[in-house]
Amino acid sequence: MSKEQDGSIKSYGRGGSRTKRGHDSFADGNDDVGSLKCQRIITEEEKKDFISYQKEMDERRDRYERIVKQSRDVIIECKRIIFQLHRTIIVNTSTNKEEVLNEADRRLKEVRNKMLRQIAEELYSLDHYYYLKSYDWALEEYIEALAFYKFLISGEVLLYSEIIDILQFADLVSEENKKFYIELPEITYLMGLFDVGGELMRLAISEISAGNSNTAVNIVNYMRSLHGCYEFLGNIVHTAEWTKKSQVFRDCLMKVENALYKWKIRENDMLIDASLLT
Amino acid sequence: MEDTVLPSSATNPVDVMFEAFRELVEKDRILKDNIADVAHGMEYWVSRIIAILQKTHAFKDGCDIDLKEVQNILDEVQKYLIKLAALISPVSYYRFYDNFRFVIQKLCFVVTYVHFLKHGILLSRDRVAEILNIKVDPAAGFHLDVEDYLFGVLQLANELSRFSINAVVVGNSVLPFKRGVEGKIIVFVLLFSNETSKSSAFRIADFLYDLDAKFRLLNLKNDGLRRRYDALKYDVQRAEQVVYDLTIRGLKRPADEKSVST
Numbered sequence: 001m002s003k004e005q006d007g008s009i010k011s012y013g014r015g016g017s018r019t020k021r022g023h024d025s026f027a028d029g030n031d032d033v034g035s036l037k038c039q040r041i042i043t044e045e046e047k048k049d050f051i052s053y054q055k056e057m058d059e060r061r062d063r064y065e066r067i068v069k070q071s072r073d074v075i076i077e078c079k080r081i082i083f084q085l086h087r088t089i090i091v092n093t094s095t096n097k098e099e100v101l102n103e104a105d106r107r108l109k110e111v112r113n114k115m116l117r118q119i120a121e122e123l124y125s126l127d128h129y130y131y132l133k134s135y136d137w138a139l140e141e142y143i144e145a146l147a148f149y150k151f152l153i154s155g156e157v158l159l160y161s162e163i164i165d166i167l168q169f170a171d172l173v174s175e176e177n178k179k180f181y182i183e184l185p186e187i188t189y190l191m192g193l194f195d196v197g198g199e200l201m202r203l204a205i206s207e208i209s210a211g212n213s214n215t216a217v218n219i220v221n222y223m224r225s226l227h228g229c230y231e232f233l234g235n236i237v238h239t240a241e242w243t244k245k246s247q248v249f250r251d252c253l254m255k256v257e258n259a260l261y262k263w264k265i266r267e268n269d270m271l272i273d274a275s276l277l278t
Numbered sequence: 279m280e281d282t283v284l285p286s287s288a289t290n291p292v293d294v295m296f297e298a299f300r301e302l303v304e305k306d307r308i309l310k311d312n313i314a315d316v317a318h319g320m321e322y323w324v325s326r327i328i329a330i331l332q333k334t335h336a337f338k339d340g341c342d343i344d345l346k347e348v349q350n351i352l353d354e355v356q357k358y359l360i361k362l363a364a365l366i367s368p369v370s371y372y373r374f375y376d377n378f379r380f381v382i383q384k385l386c387f388v389v390t391y392v393h394f395l396k397h398g399i400l401l402s403r404d405r406v407a408e409i410l411n412i413k414v415d416p417a418a419g420f421h422l423d424v425e426d427y428l429f430g431v432l433q434l435a436n437e438l439s440r441f442s443i444n445a446v447v448v449g450n451s452v453l454p455f456k457r458g459v460e461g462k463i464i465v466f467v468l469l470f471s472n473e474t475s476k477s478s479a480f481r482i483a484d485f486l487y488d489l490d491a492k493f494r495l496l497n498l499k500n501d502g503l504r505r506r507y508d509a510l511k512y513d514v515q516r517a518e519q520v521v522y523d524l525t526i527r528g529l530k531r532p533a534d535e536k537s538v539s540t
Contacts, residue, residue, distance in 0.1 A: 046488065046492070047492065047495060049402040049403065049404075049492075050492040050493070050495045050496060051495055053403070053424050053427075053428065053496060054495055054496045054497060056424050057424060057425070057496065057497070057499075058497055061499055125417070126416075127370050127371055127372050127416060128370065129370040129371075129372040129373040129375075130370075130371075130372040132372075157292045159291060159292070159295055160295050160298075160299075161295070183370075186299050186302055186303070190299070225290075225292060226292075229292060229293065229296040230296075232296055232300070233296060233299060233300060233303075236299075236300070236303045237303075
């Protein structure tokens with residue numbers, strides 16, 4: 001503290017260089033200038049308010065940083081689960097495929113029961129919207145992984161009510177009968193569902209490359225349905241991110257449609273070749 | 279799955295979900311517009327208070343008359359605060375925070391400035407919330423956020439550094455009329471006799487010294503408040519410059535002057 005105070009005193013010298021007038025006849029009156037250099041000390045009573053502000057702000061920032069770290073872990077794990085789900089196309093038998101899906105389901109449950117639950121505990125009885133920016137990107141990734149998994153299981157869209165129930169943690173035991181939950185704005189859910197389009201496009205291209213068009217047809221129907229719903233919503237959020245994701249989703253849909261188109265064309269070419277051989 | 283799905287059919291659970299989203303977003307938009315309207319109405323009254331307080335730079339009359347009118351307008355502002363609290367309390371305080379945070383900051387500046395003009399000390403956040411009749415506890419719903427209060431105090435520092443300069447200008451305004459007639463001694467006697475400008479300049483410098491020291495107690499993160507705090511040192515520097523200019527001309531710091539905060 002005294003170091004900064006010395007810095008303040010030094011600034012007197014800078015001011016002096018800009019004053020050119022002198023008053024020699026009053027030189028004796030300046031003997032008290034030395035008294036200006038005394039150290040100013042704030043009493044503990046005066047510090048009390050700002051120390052309480054410091055503690056309040058530090059507490060909020062520390063919690064924010066803890067949630068950010070937890071969110072980063074959630075994102076990393078969800079991306080790994082998505083990579084694992086993409087490996088279903090390289091397994092040969094339905095038994096192996098089921099094993100891959102079961103492993104993914106186990107890991108998704110672990111993400112929810114440990115990582116997301118810990119975020120919910122941090123946010124207990126607090127205003128979730130204050131900390132929303134620290135965890136909504138993690139929830140987007142989790143929704144992407146969960147929706148992708150559900151498509152592989154049943155081909156259906158993950159509903160908002162389902163993800164809300166999952167984030168209630170009602171089936172987990174909690175001490176003192178507390179009810180933990182994570183606030184999920186509908187915008188965050190819709191953003192996460194946008195991201196599924198990219199994964200489904202990747203899956204469709206891989207399946208067509210492997211010579212299987214049935215999955216791609218299911219994917220294109222799924223994405224067309226979603227695209228229609230998003231167009232129905234229109235530009236409900238005037239943010240750059242929404243516009244960007246909407247465009248990317250549309251591009252992914254067109255890629256899948258283009259892949260199916262080429263598959264159809266080449267299928268006929270192969271049939272023609274086969275007929276010539278007979 | 280069907281090849282084509284029309285959103286208007288509303289039989290598919292996905293379509294039902296998106297219909298609900300549309301309604302939810304519309305409700306949020308209406309609420310957001312209502313909050314913005316109330317904040318805009320409050321802004322008008324706060325701006326009127328600031329216009330009144332700008333008269334203090336001219337040092338005309340006493341401050342008492344203006345401050346009474348300011349108090350009347352503050353009562354009007356409290357009505358808007360009640361409306362704002364009614365709109366916000368059902369939902370989250372921070373969800374539409376950006377729509378009203380700046381008017382709250384300006385309101386904090388106004389209240390602390392008025393209090394400084396009256397008593398010369400820094401008003402604490404609890405006292406500001408008490409004057410505005412709102413809470414400080416986040417769990418209470420609508421409350422005075424600590425960062426908004428600190429933003430308001432930093433605006434106060436910027437205003438006071440300007441106030442300090444204008445205080446000296448008022449003291450010097452008699453100089454040109456007397457220079458041609460009287461000698462130097464008479465000129466400085468007039469400067470000495472102007473207690474208001476002398477006390478104001480020294481008192482403001484002490485206040486800003488204390489404020490800068492108090493802000494150093496905080497661990498400011500690299501965000502908007504930190505950037506705003508970085509400008510505080512220029513306000514302190516201006517106040518120090520005024521004190522220096524007065525001191526080298528023989529005007530001494532009053533011994534009994536010292537600012538304190540409650």
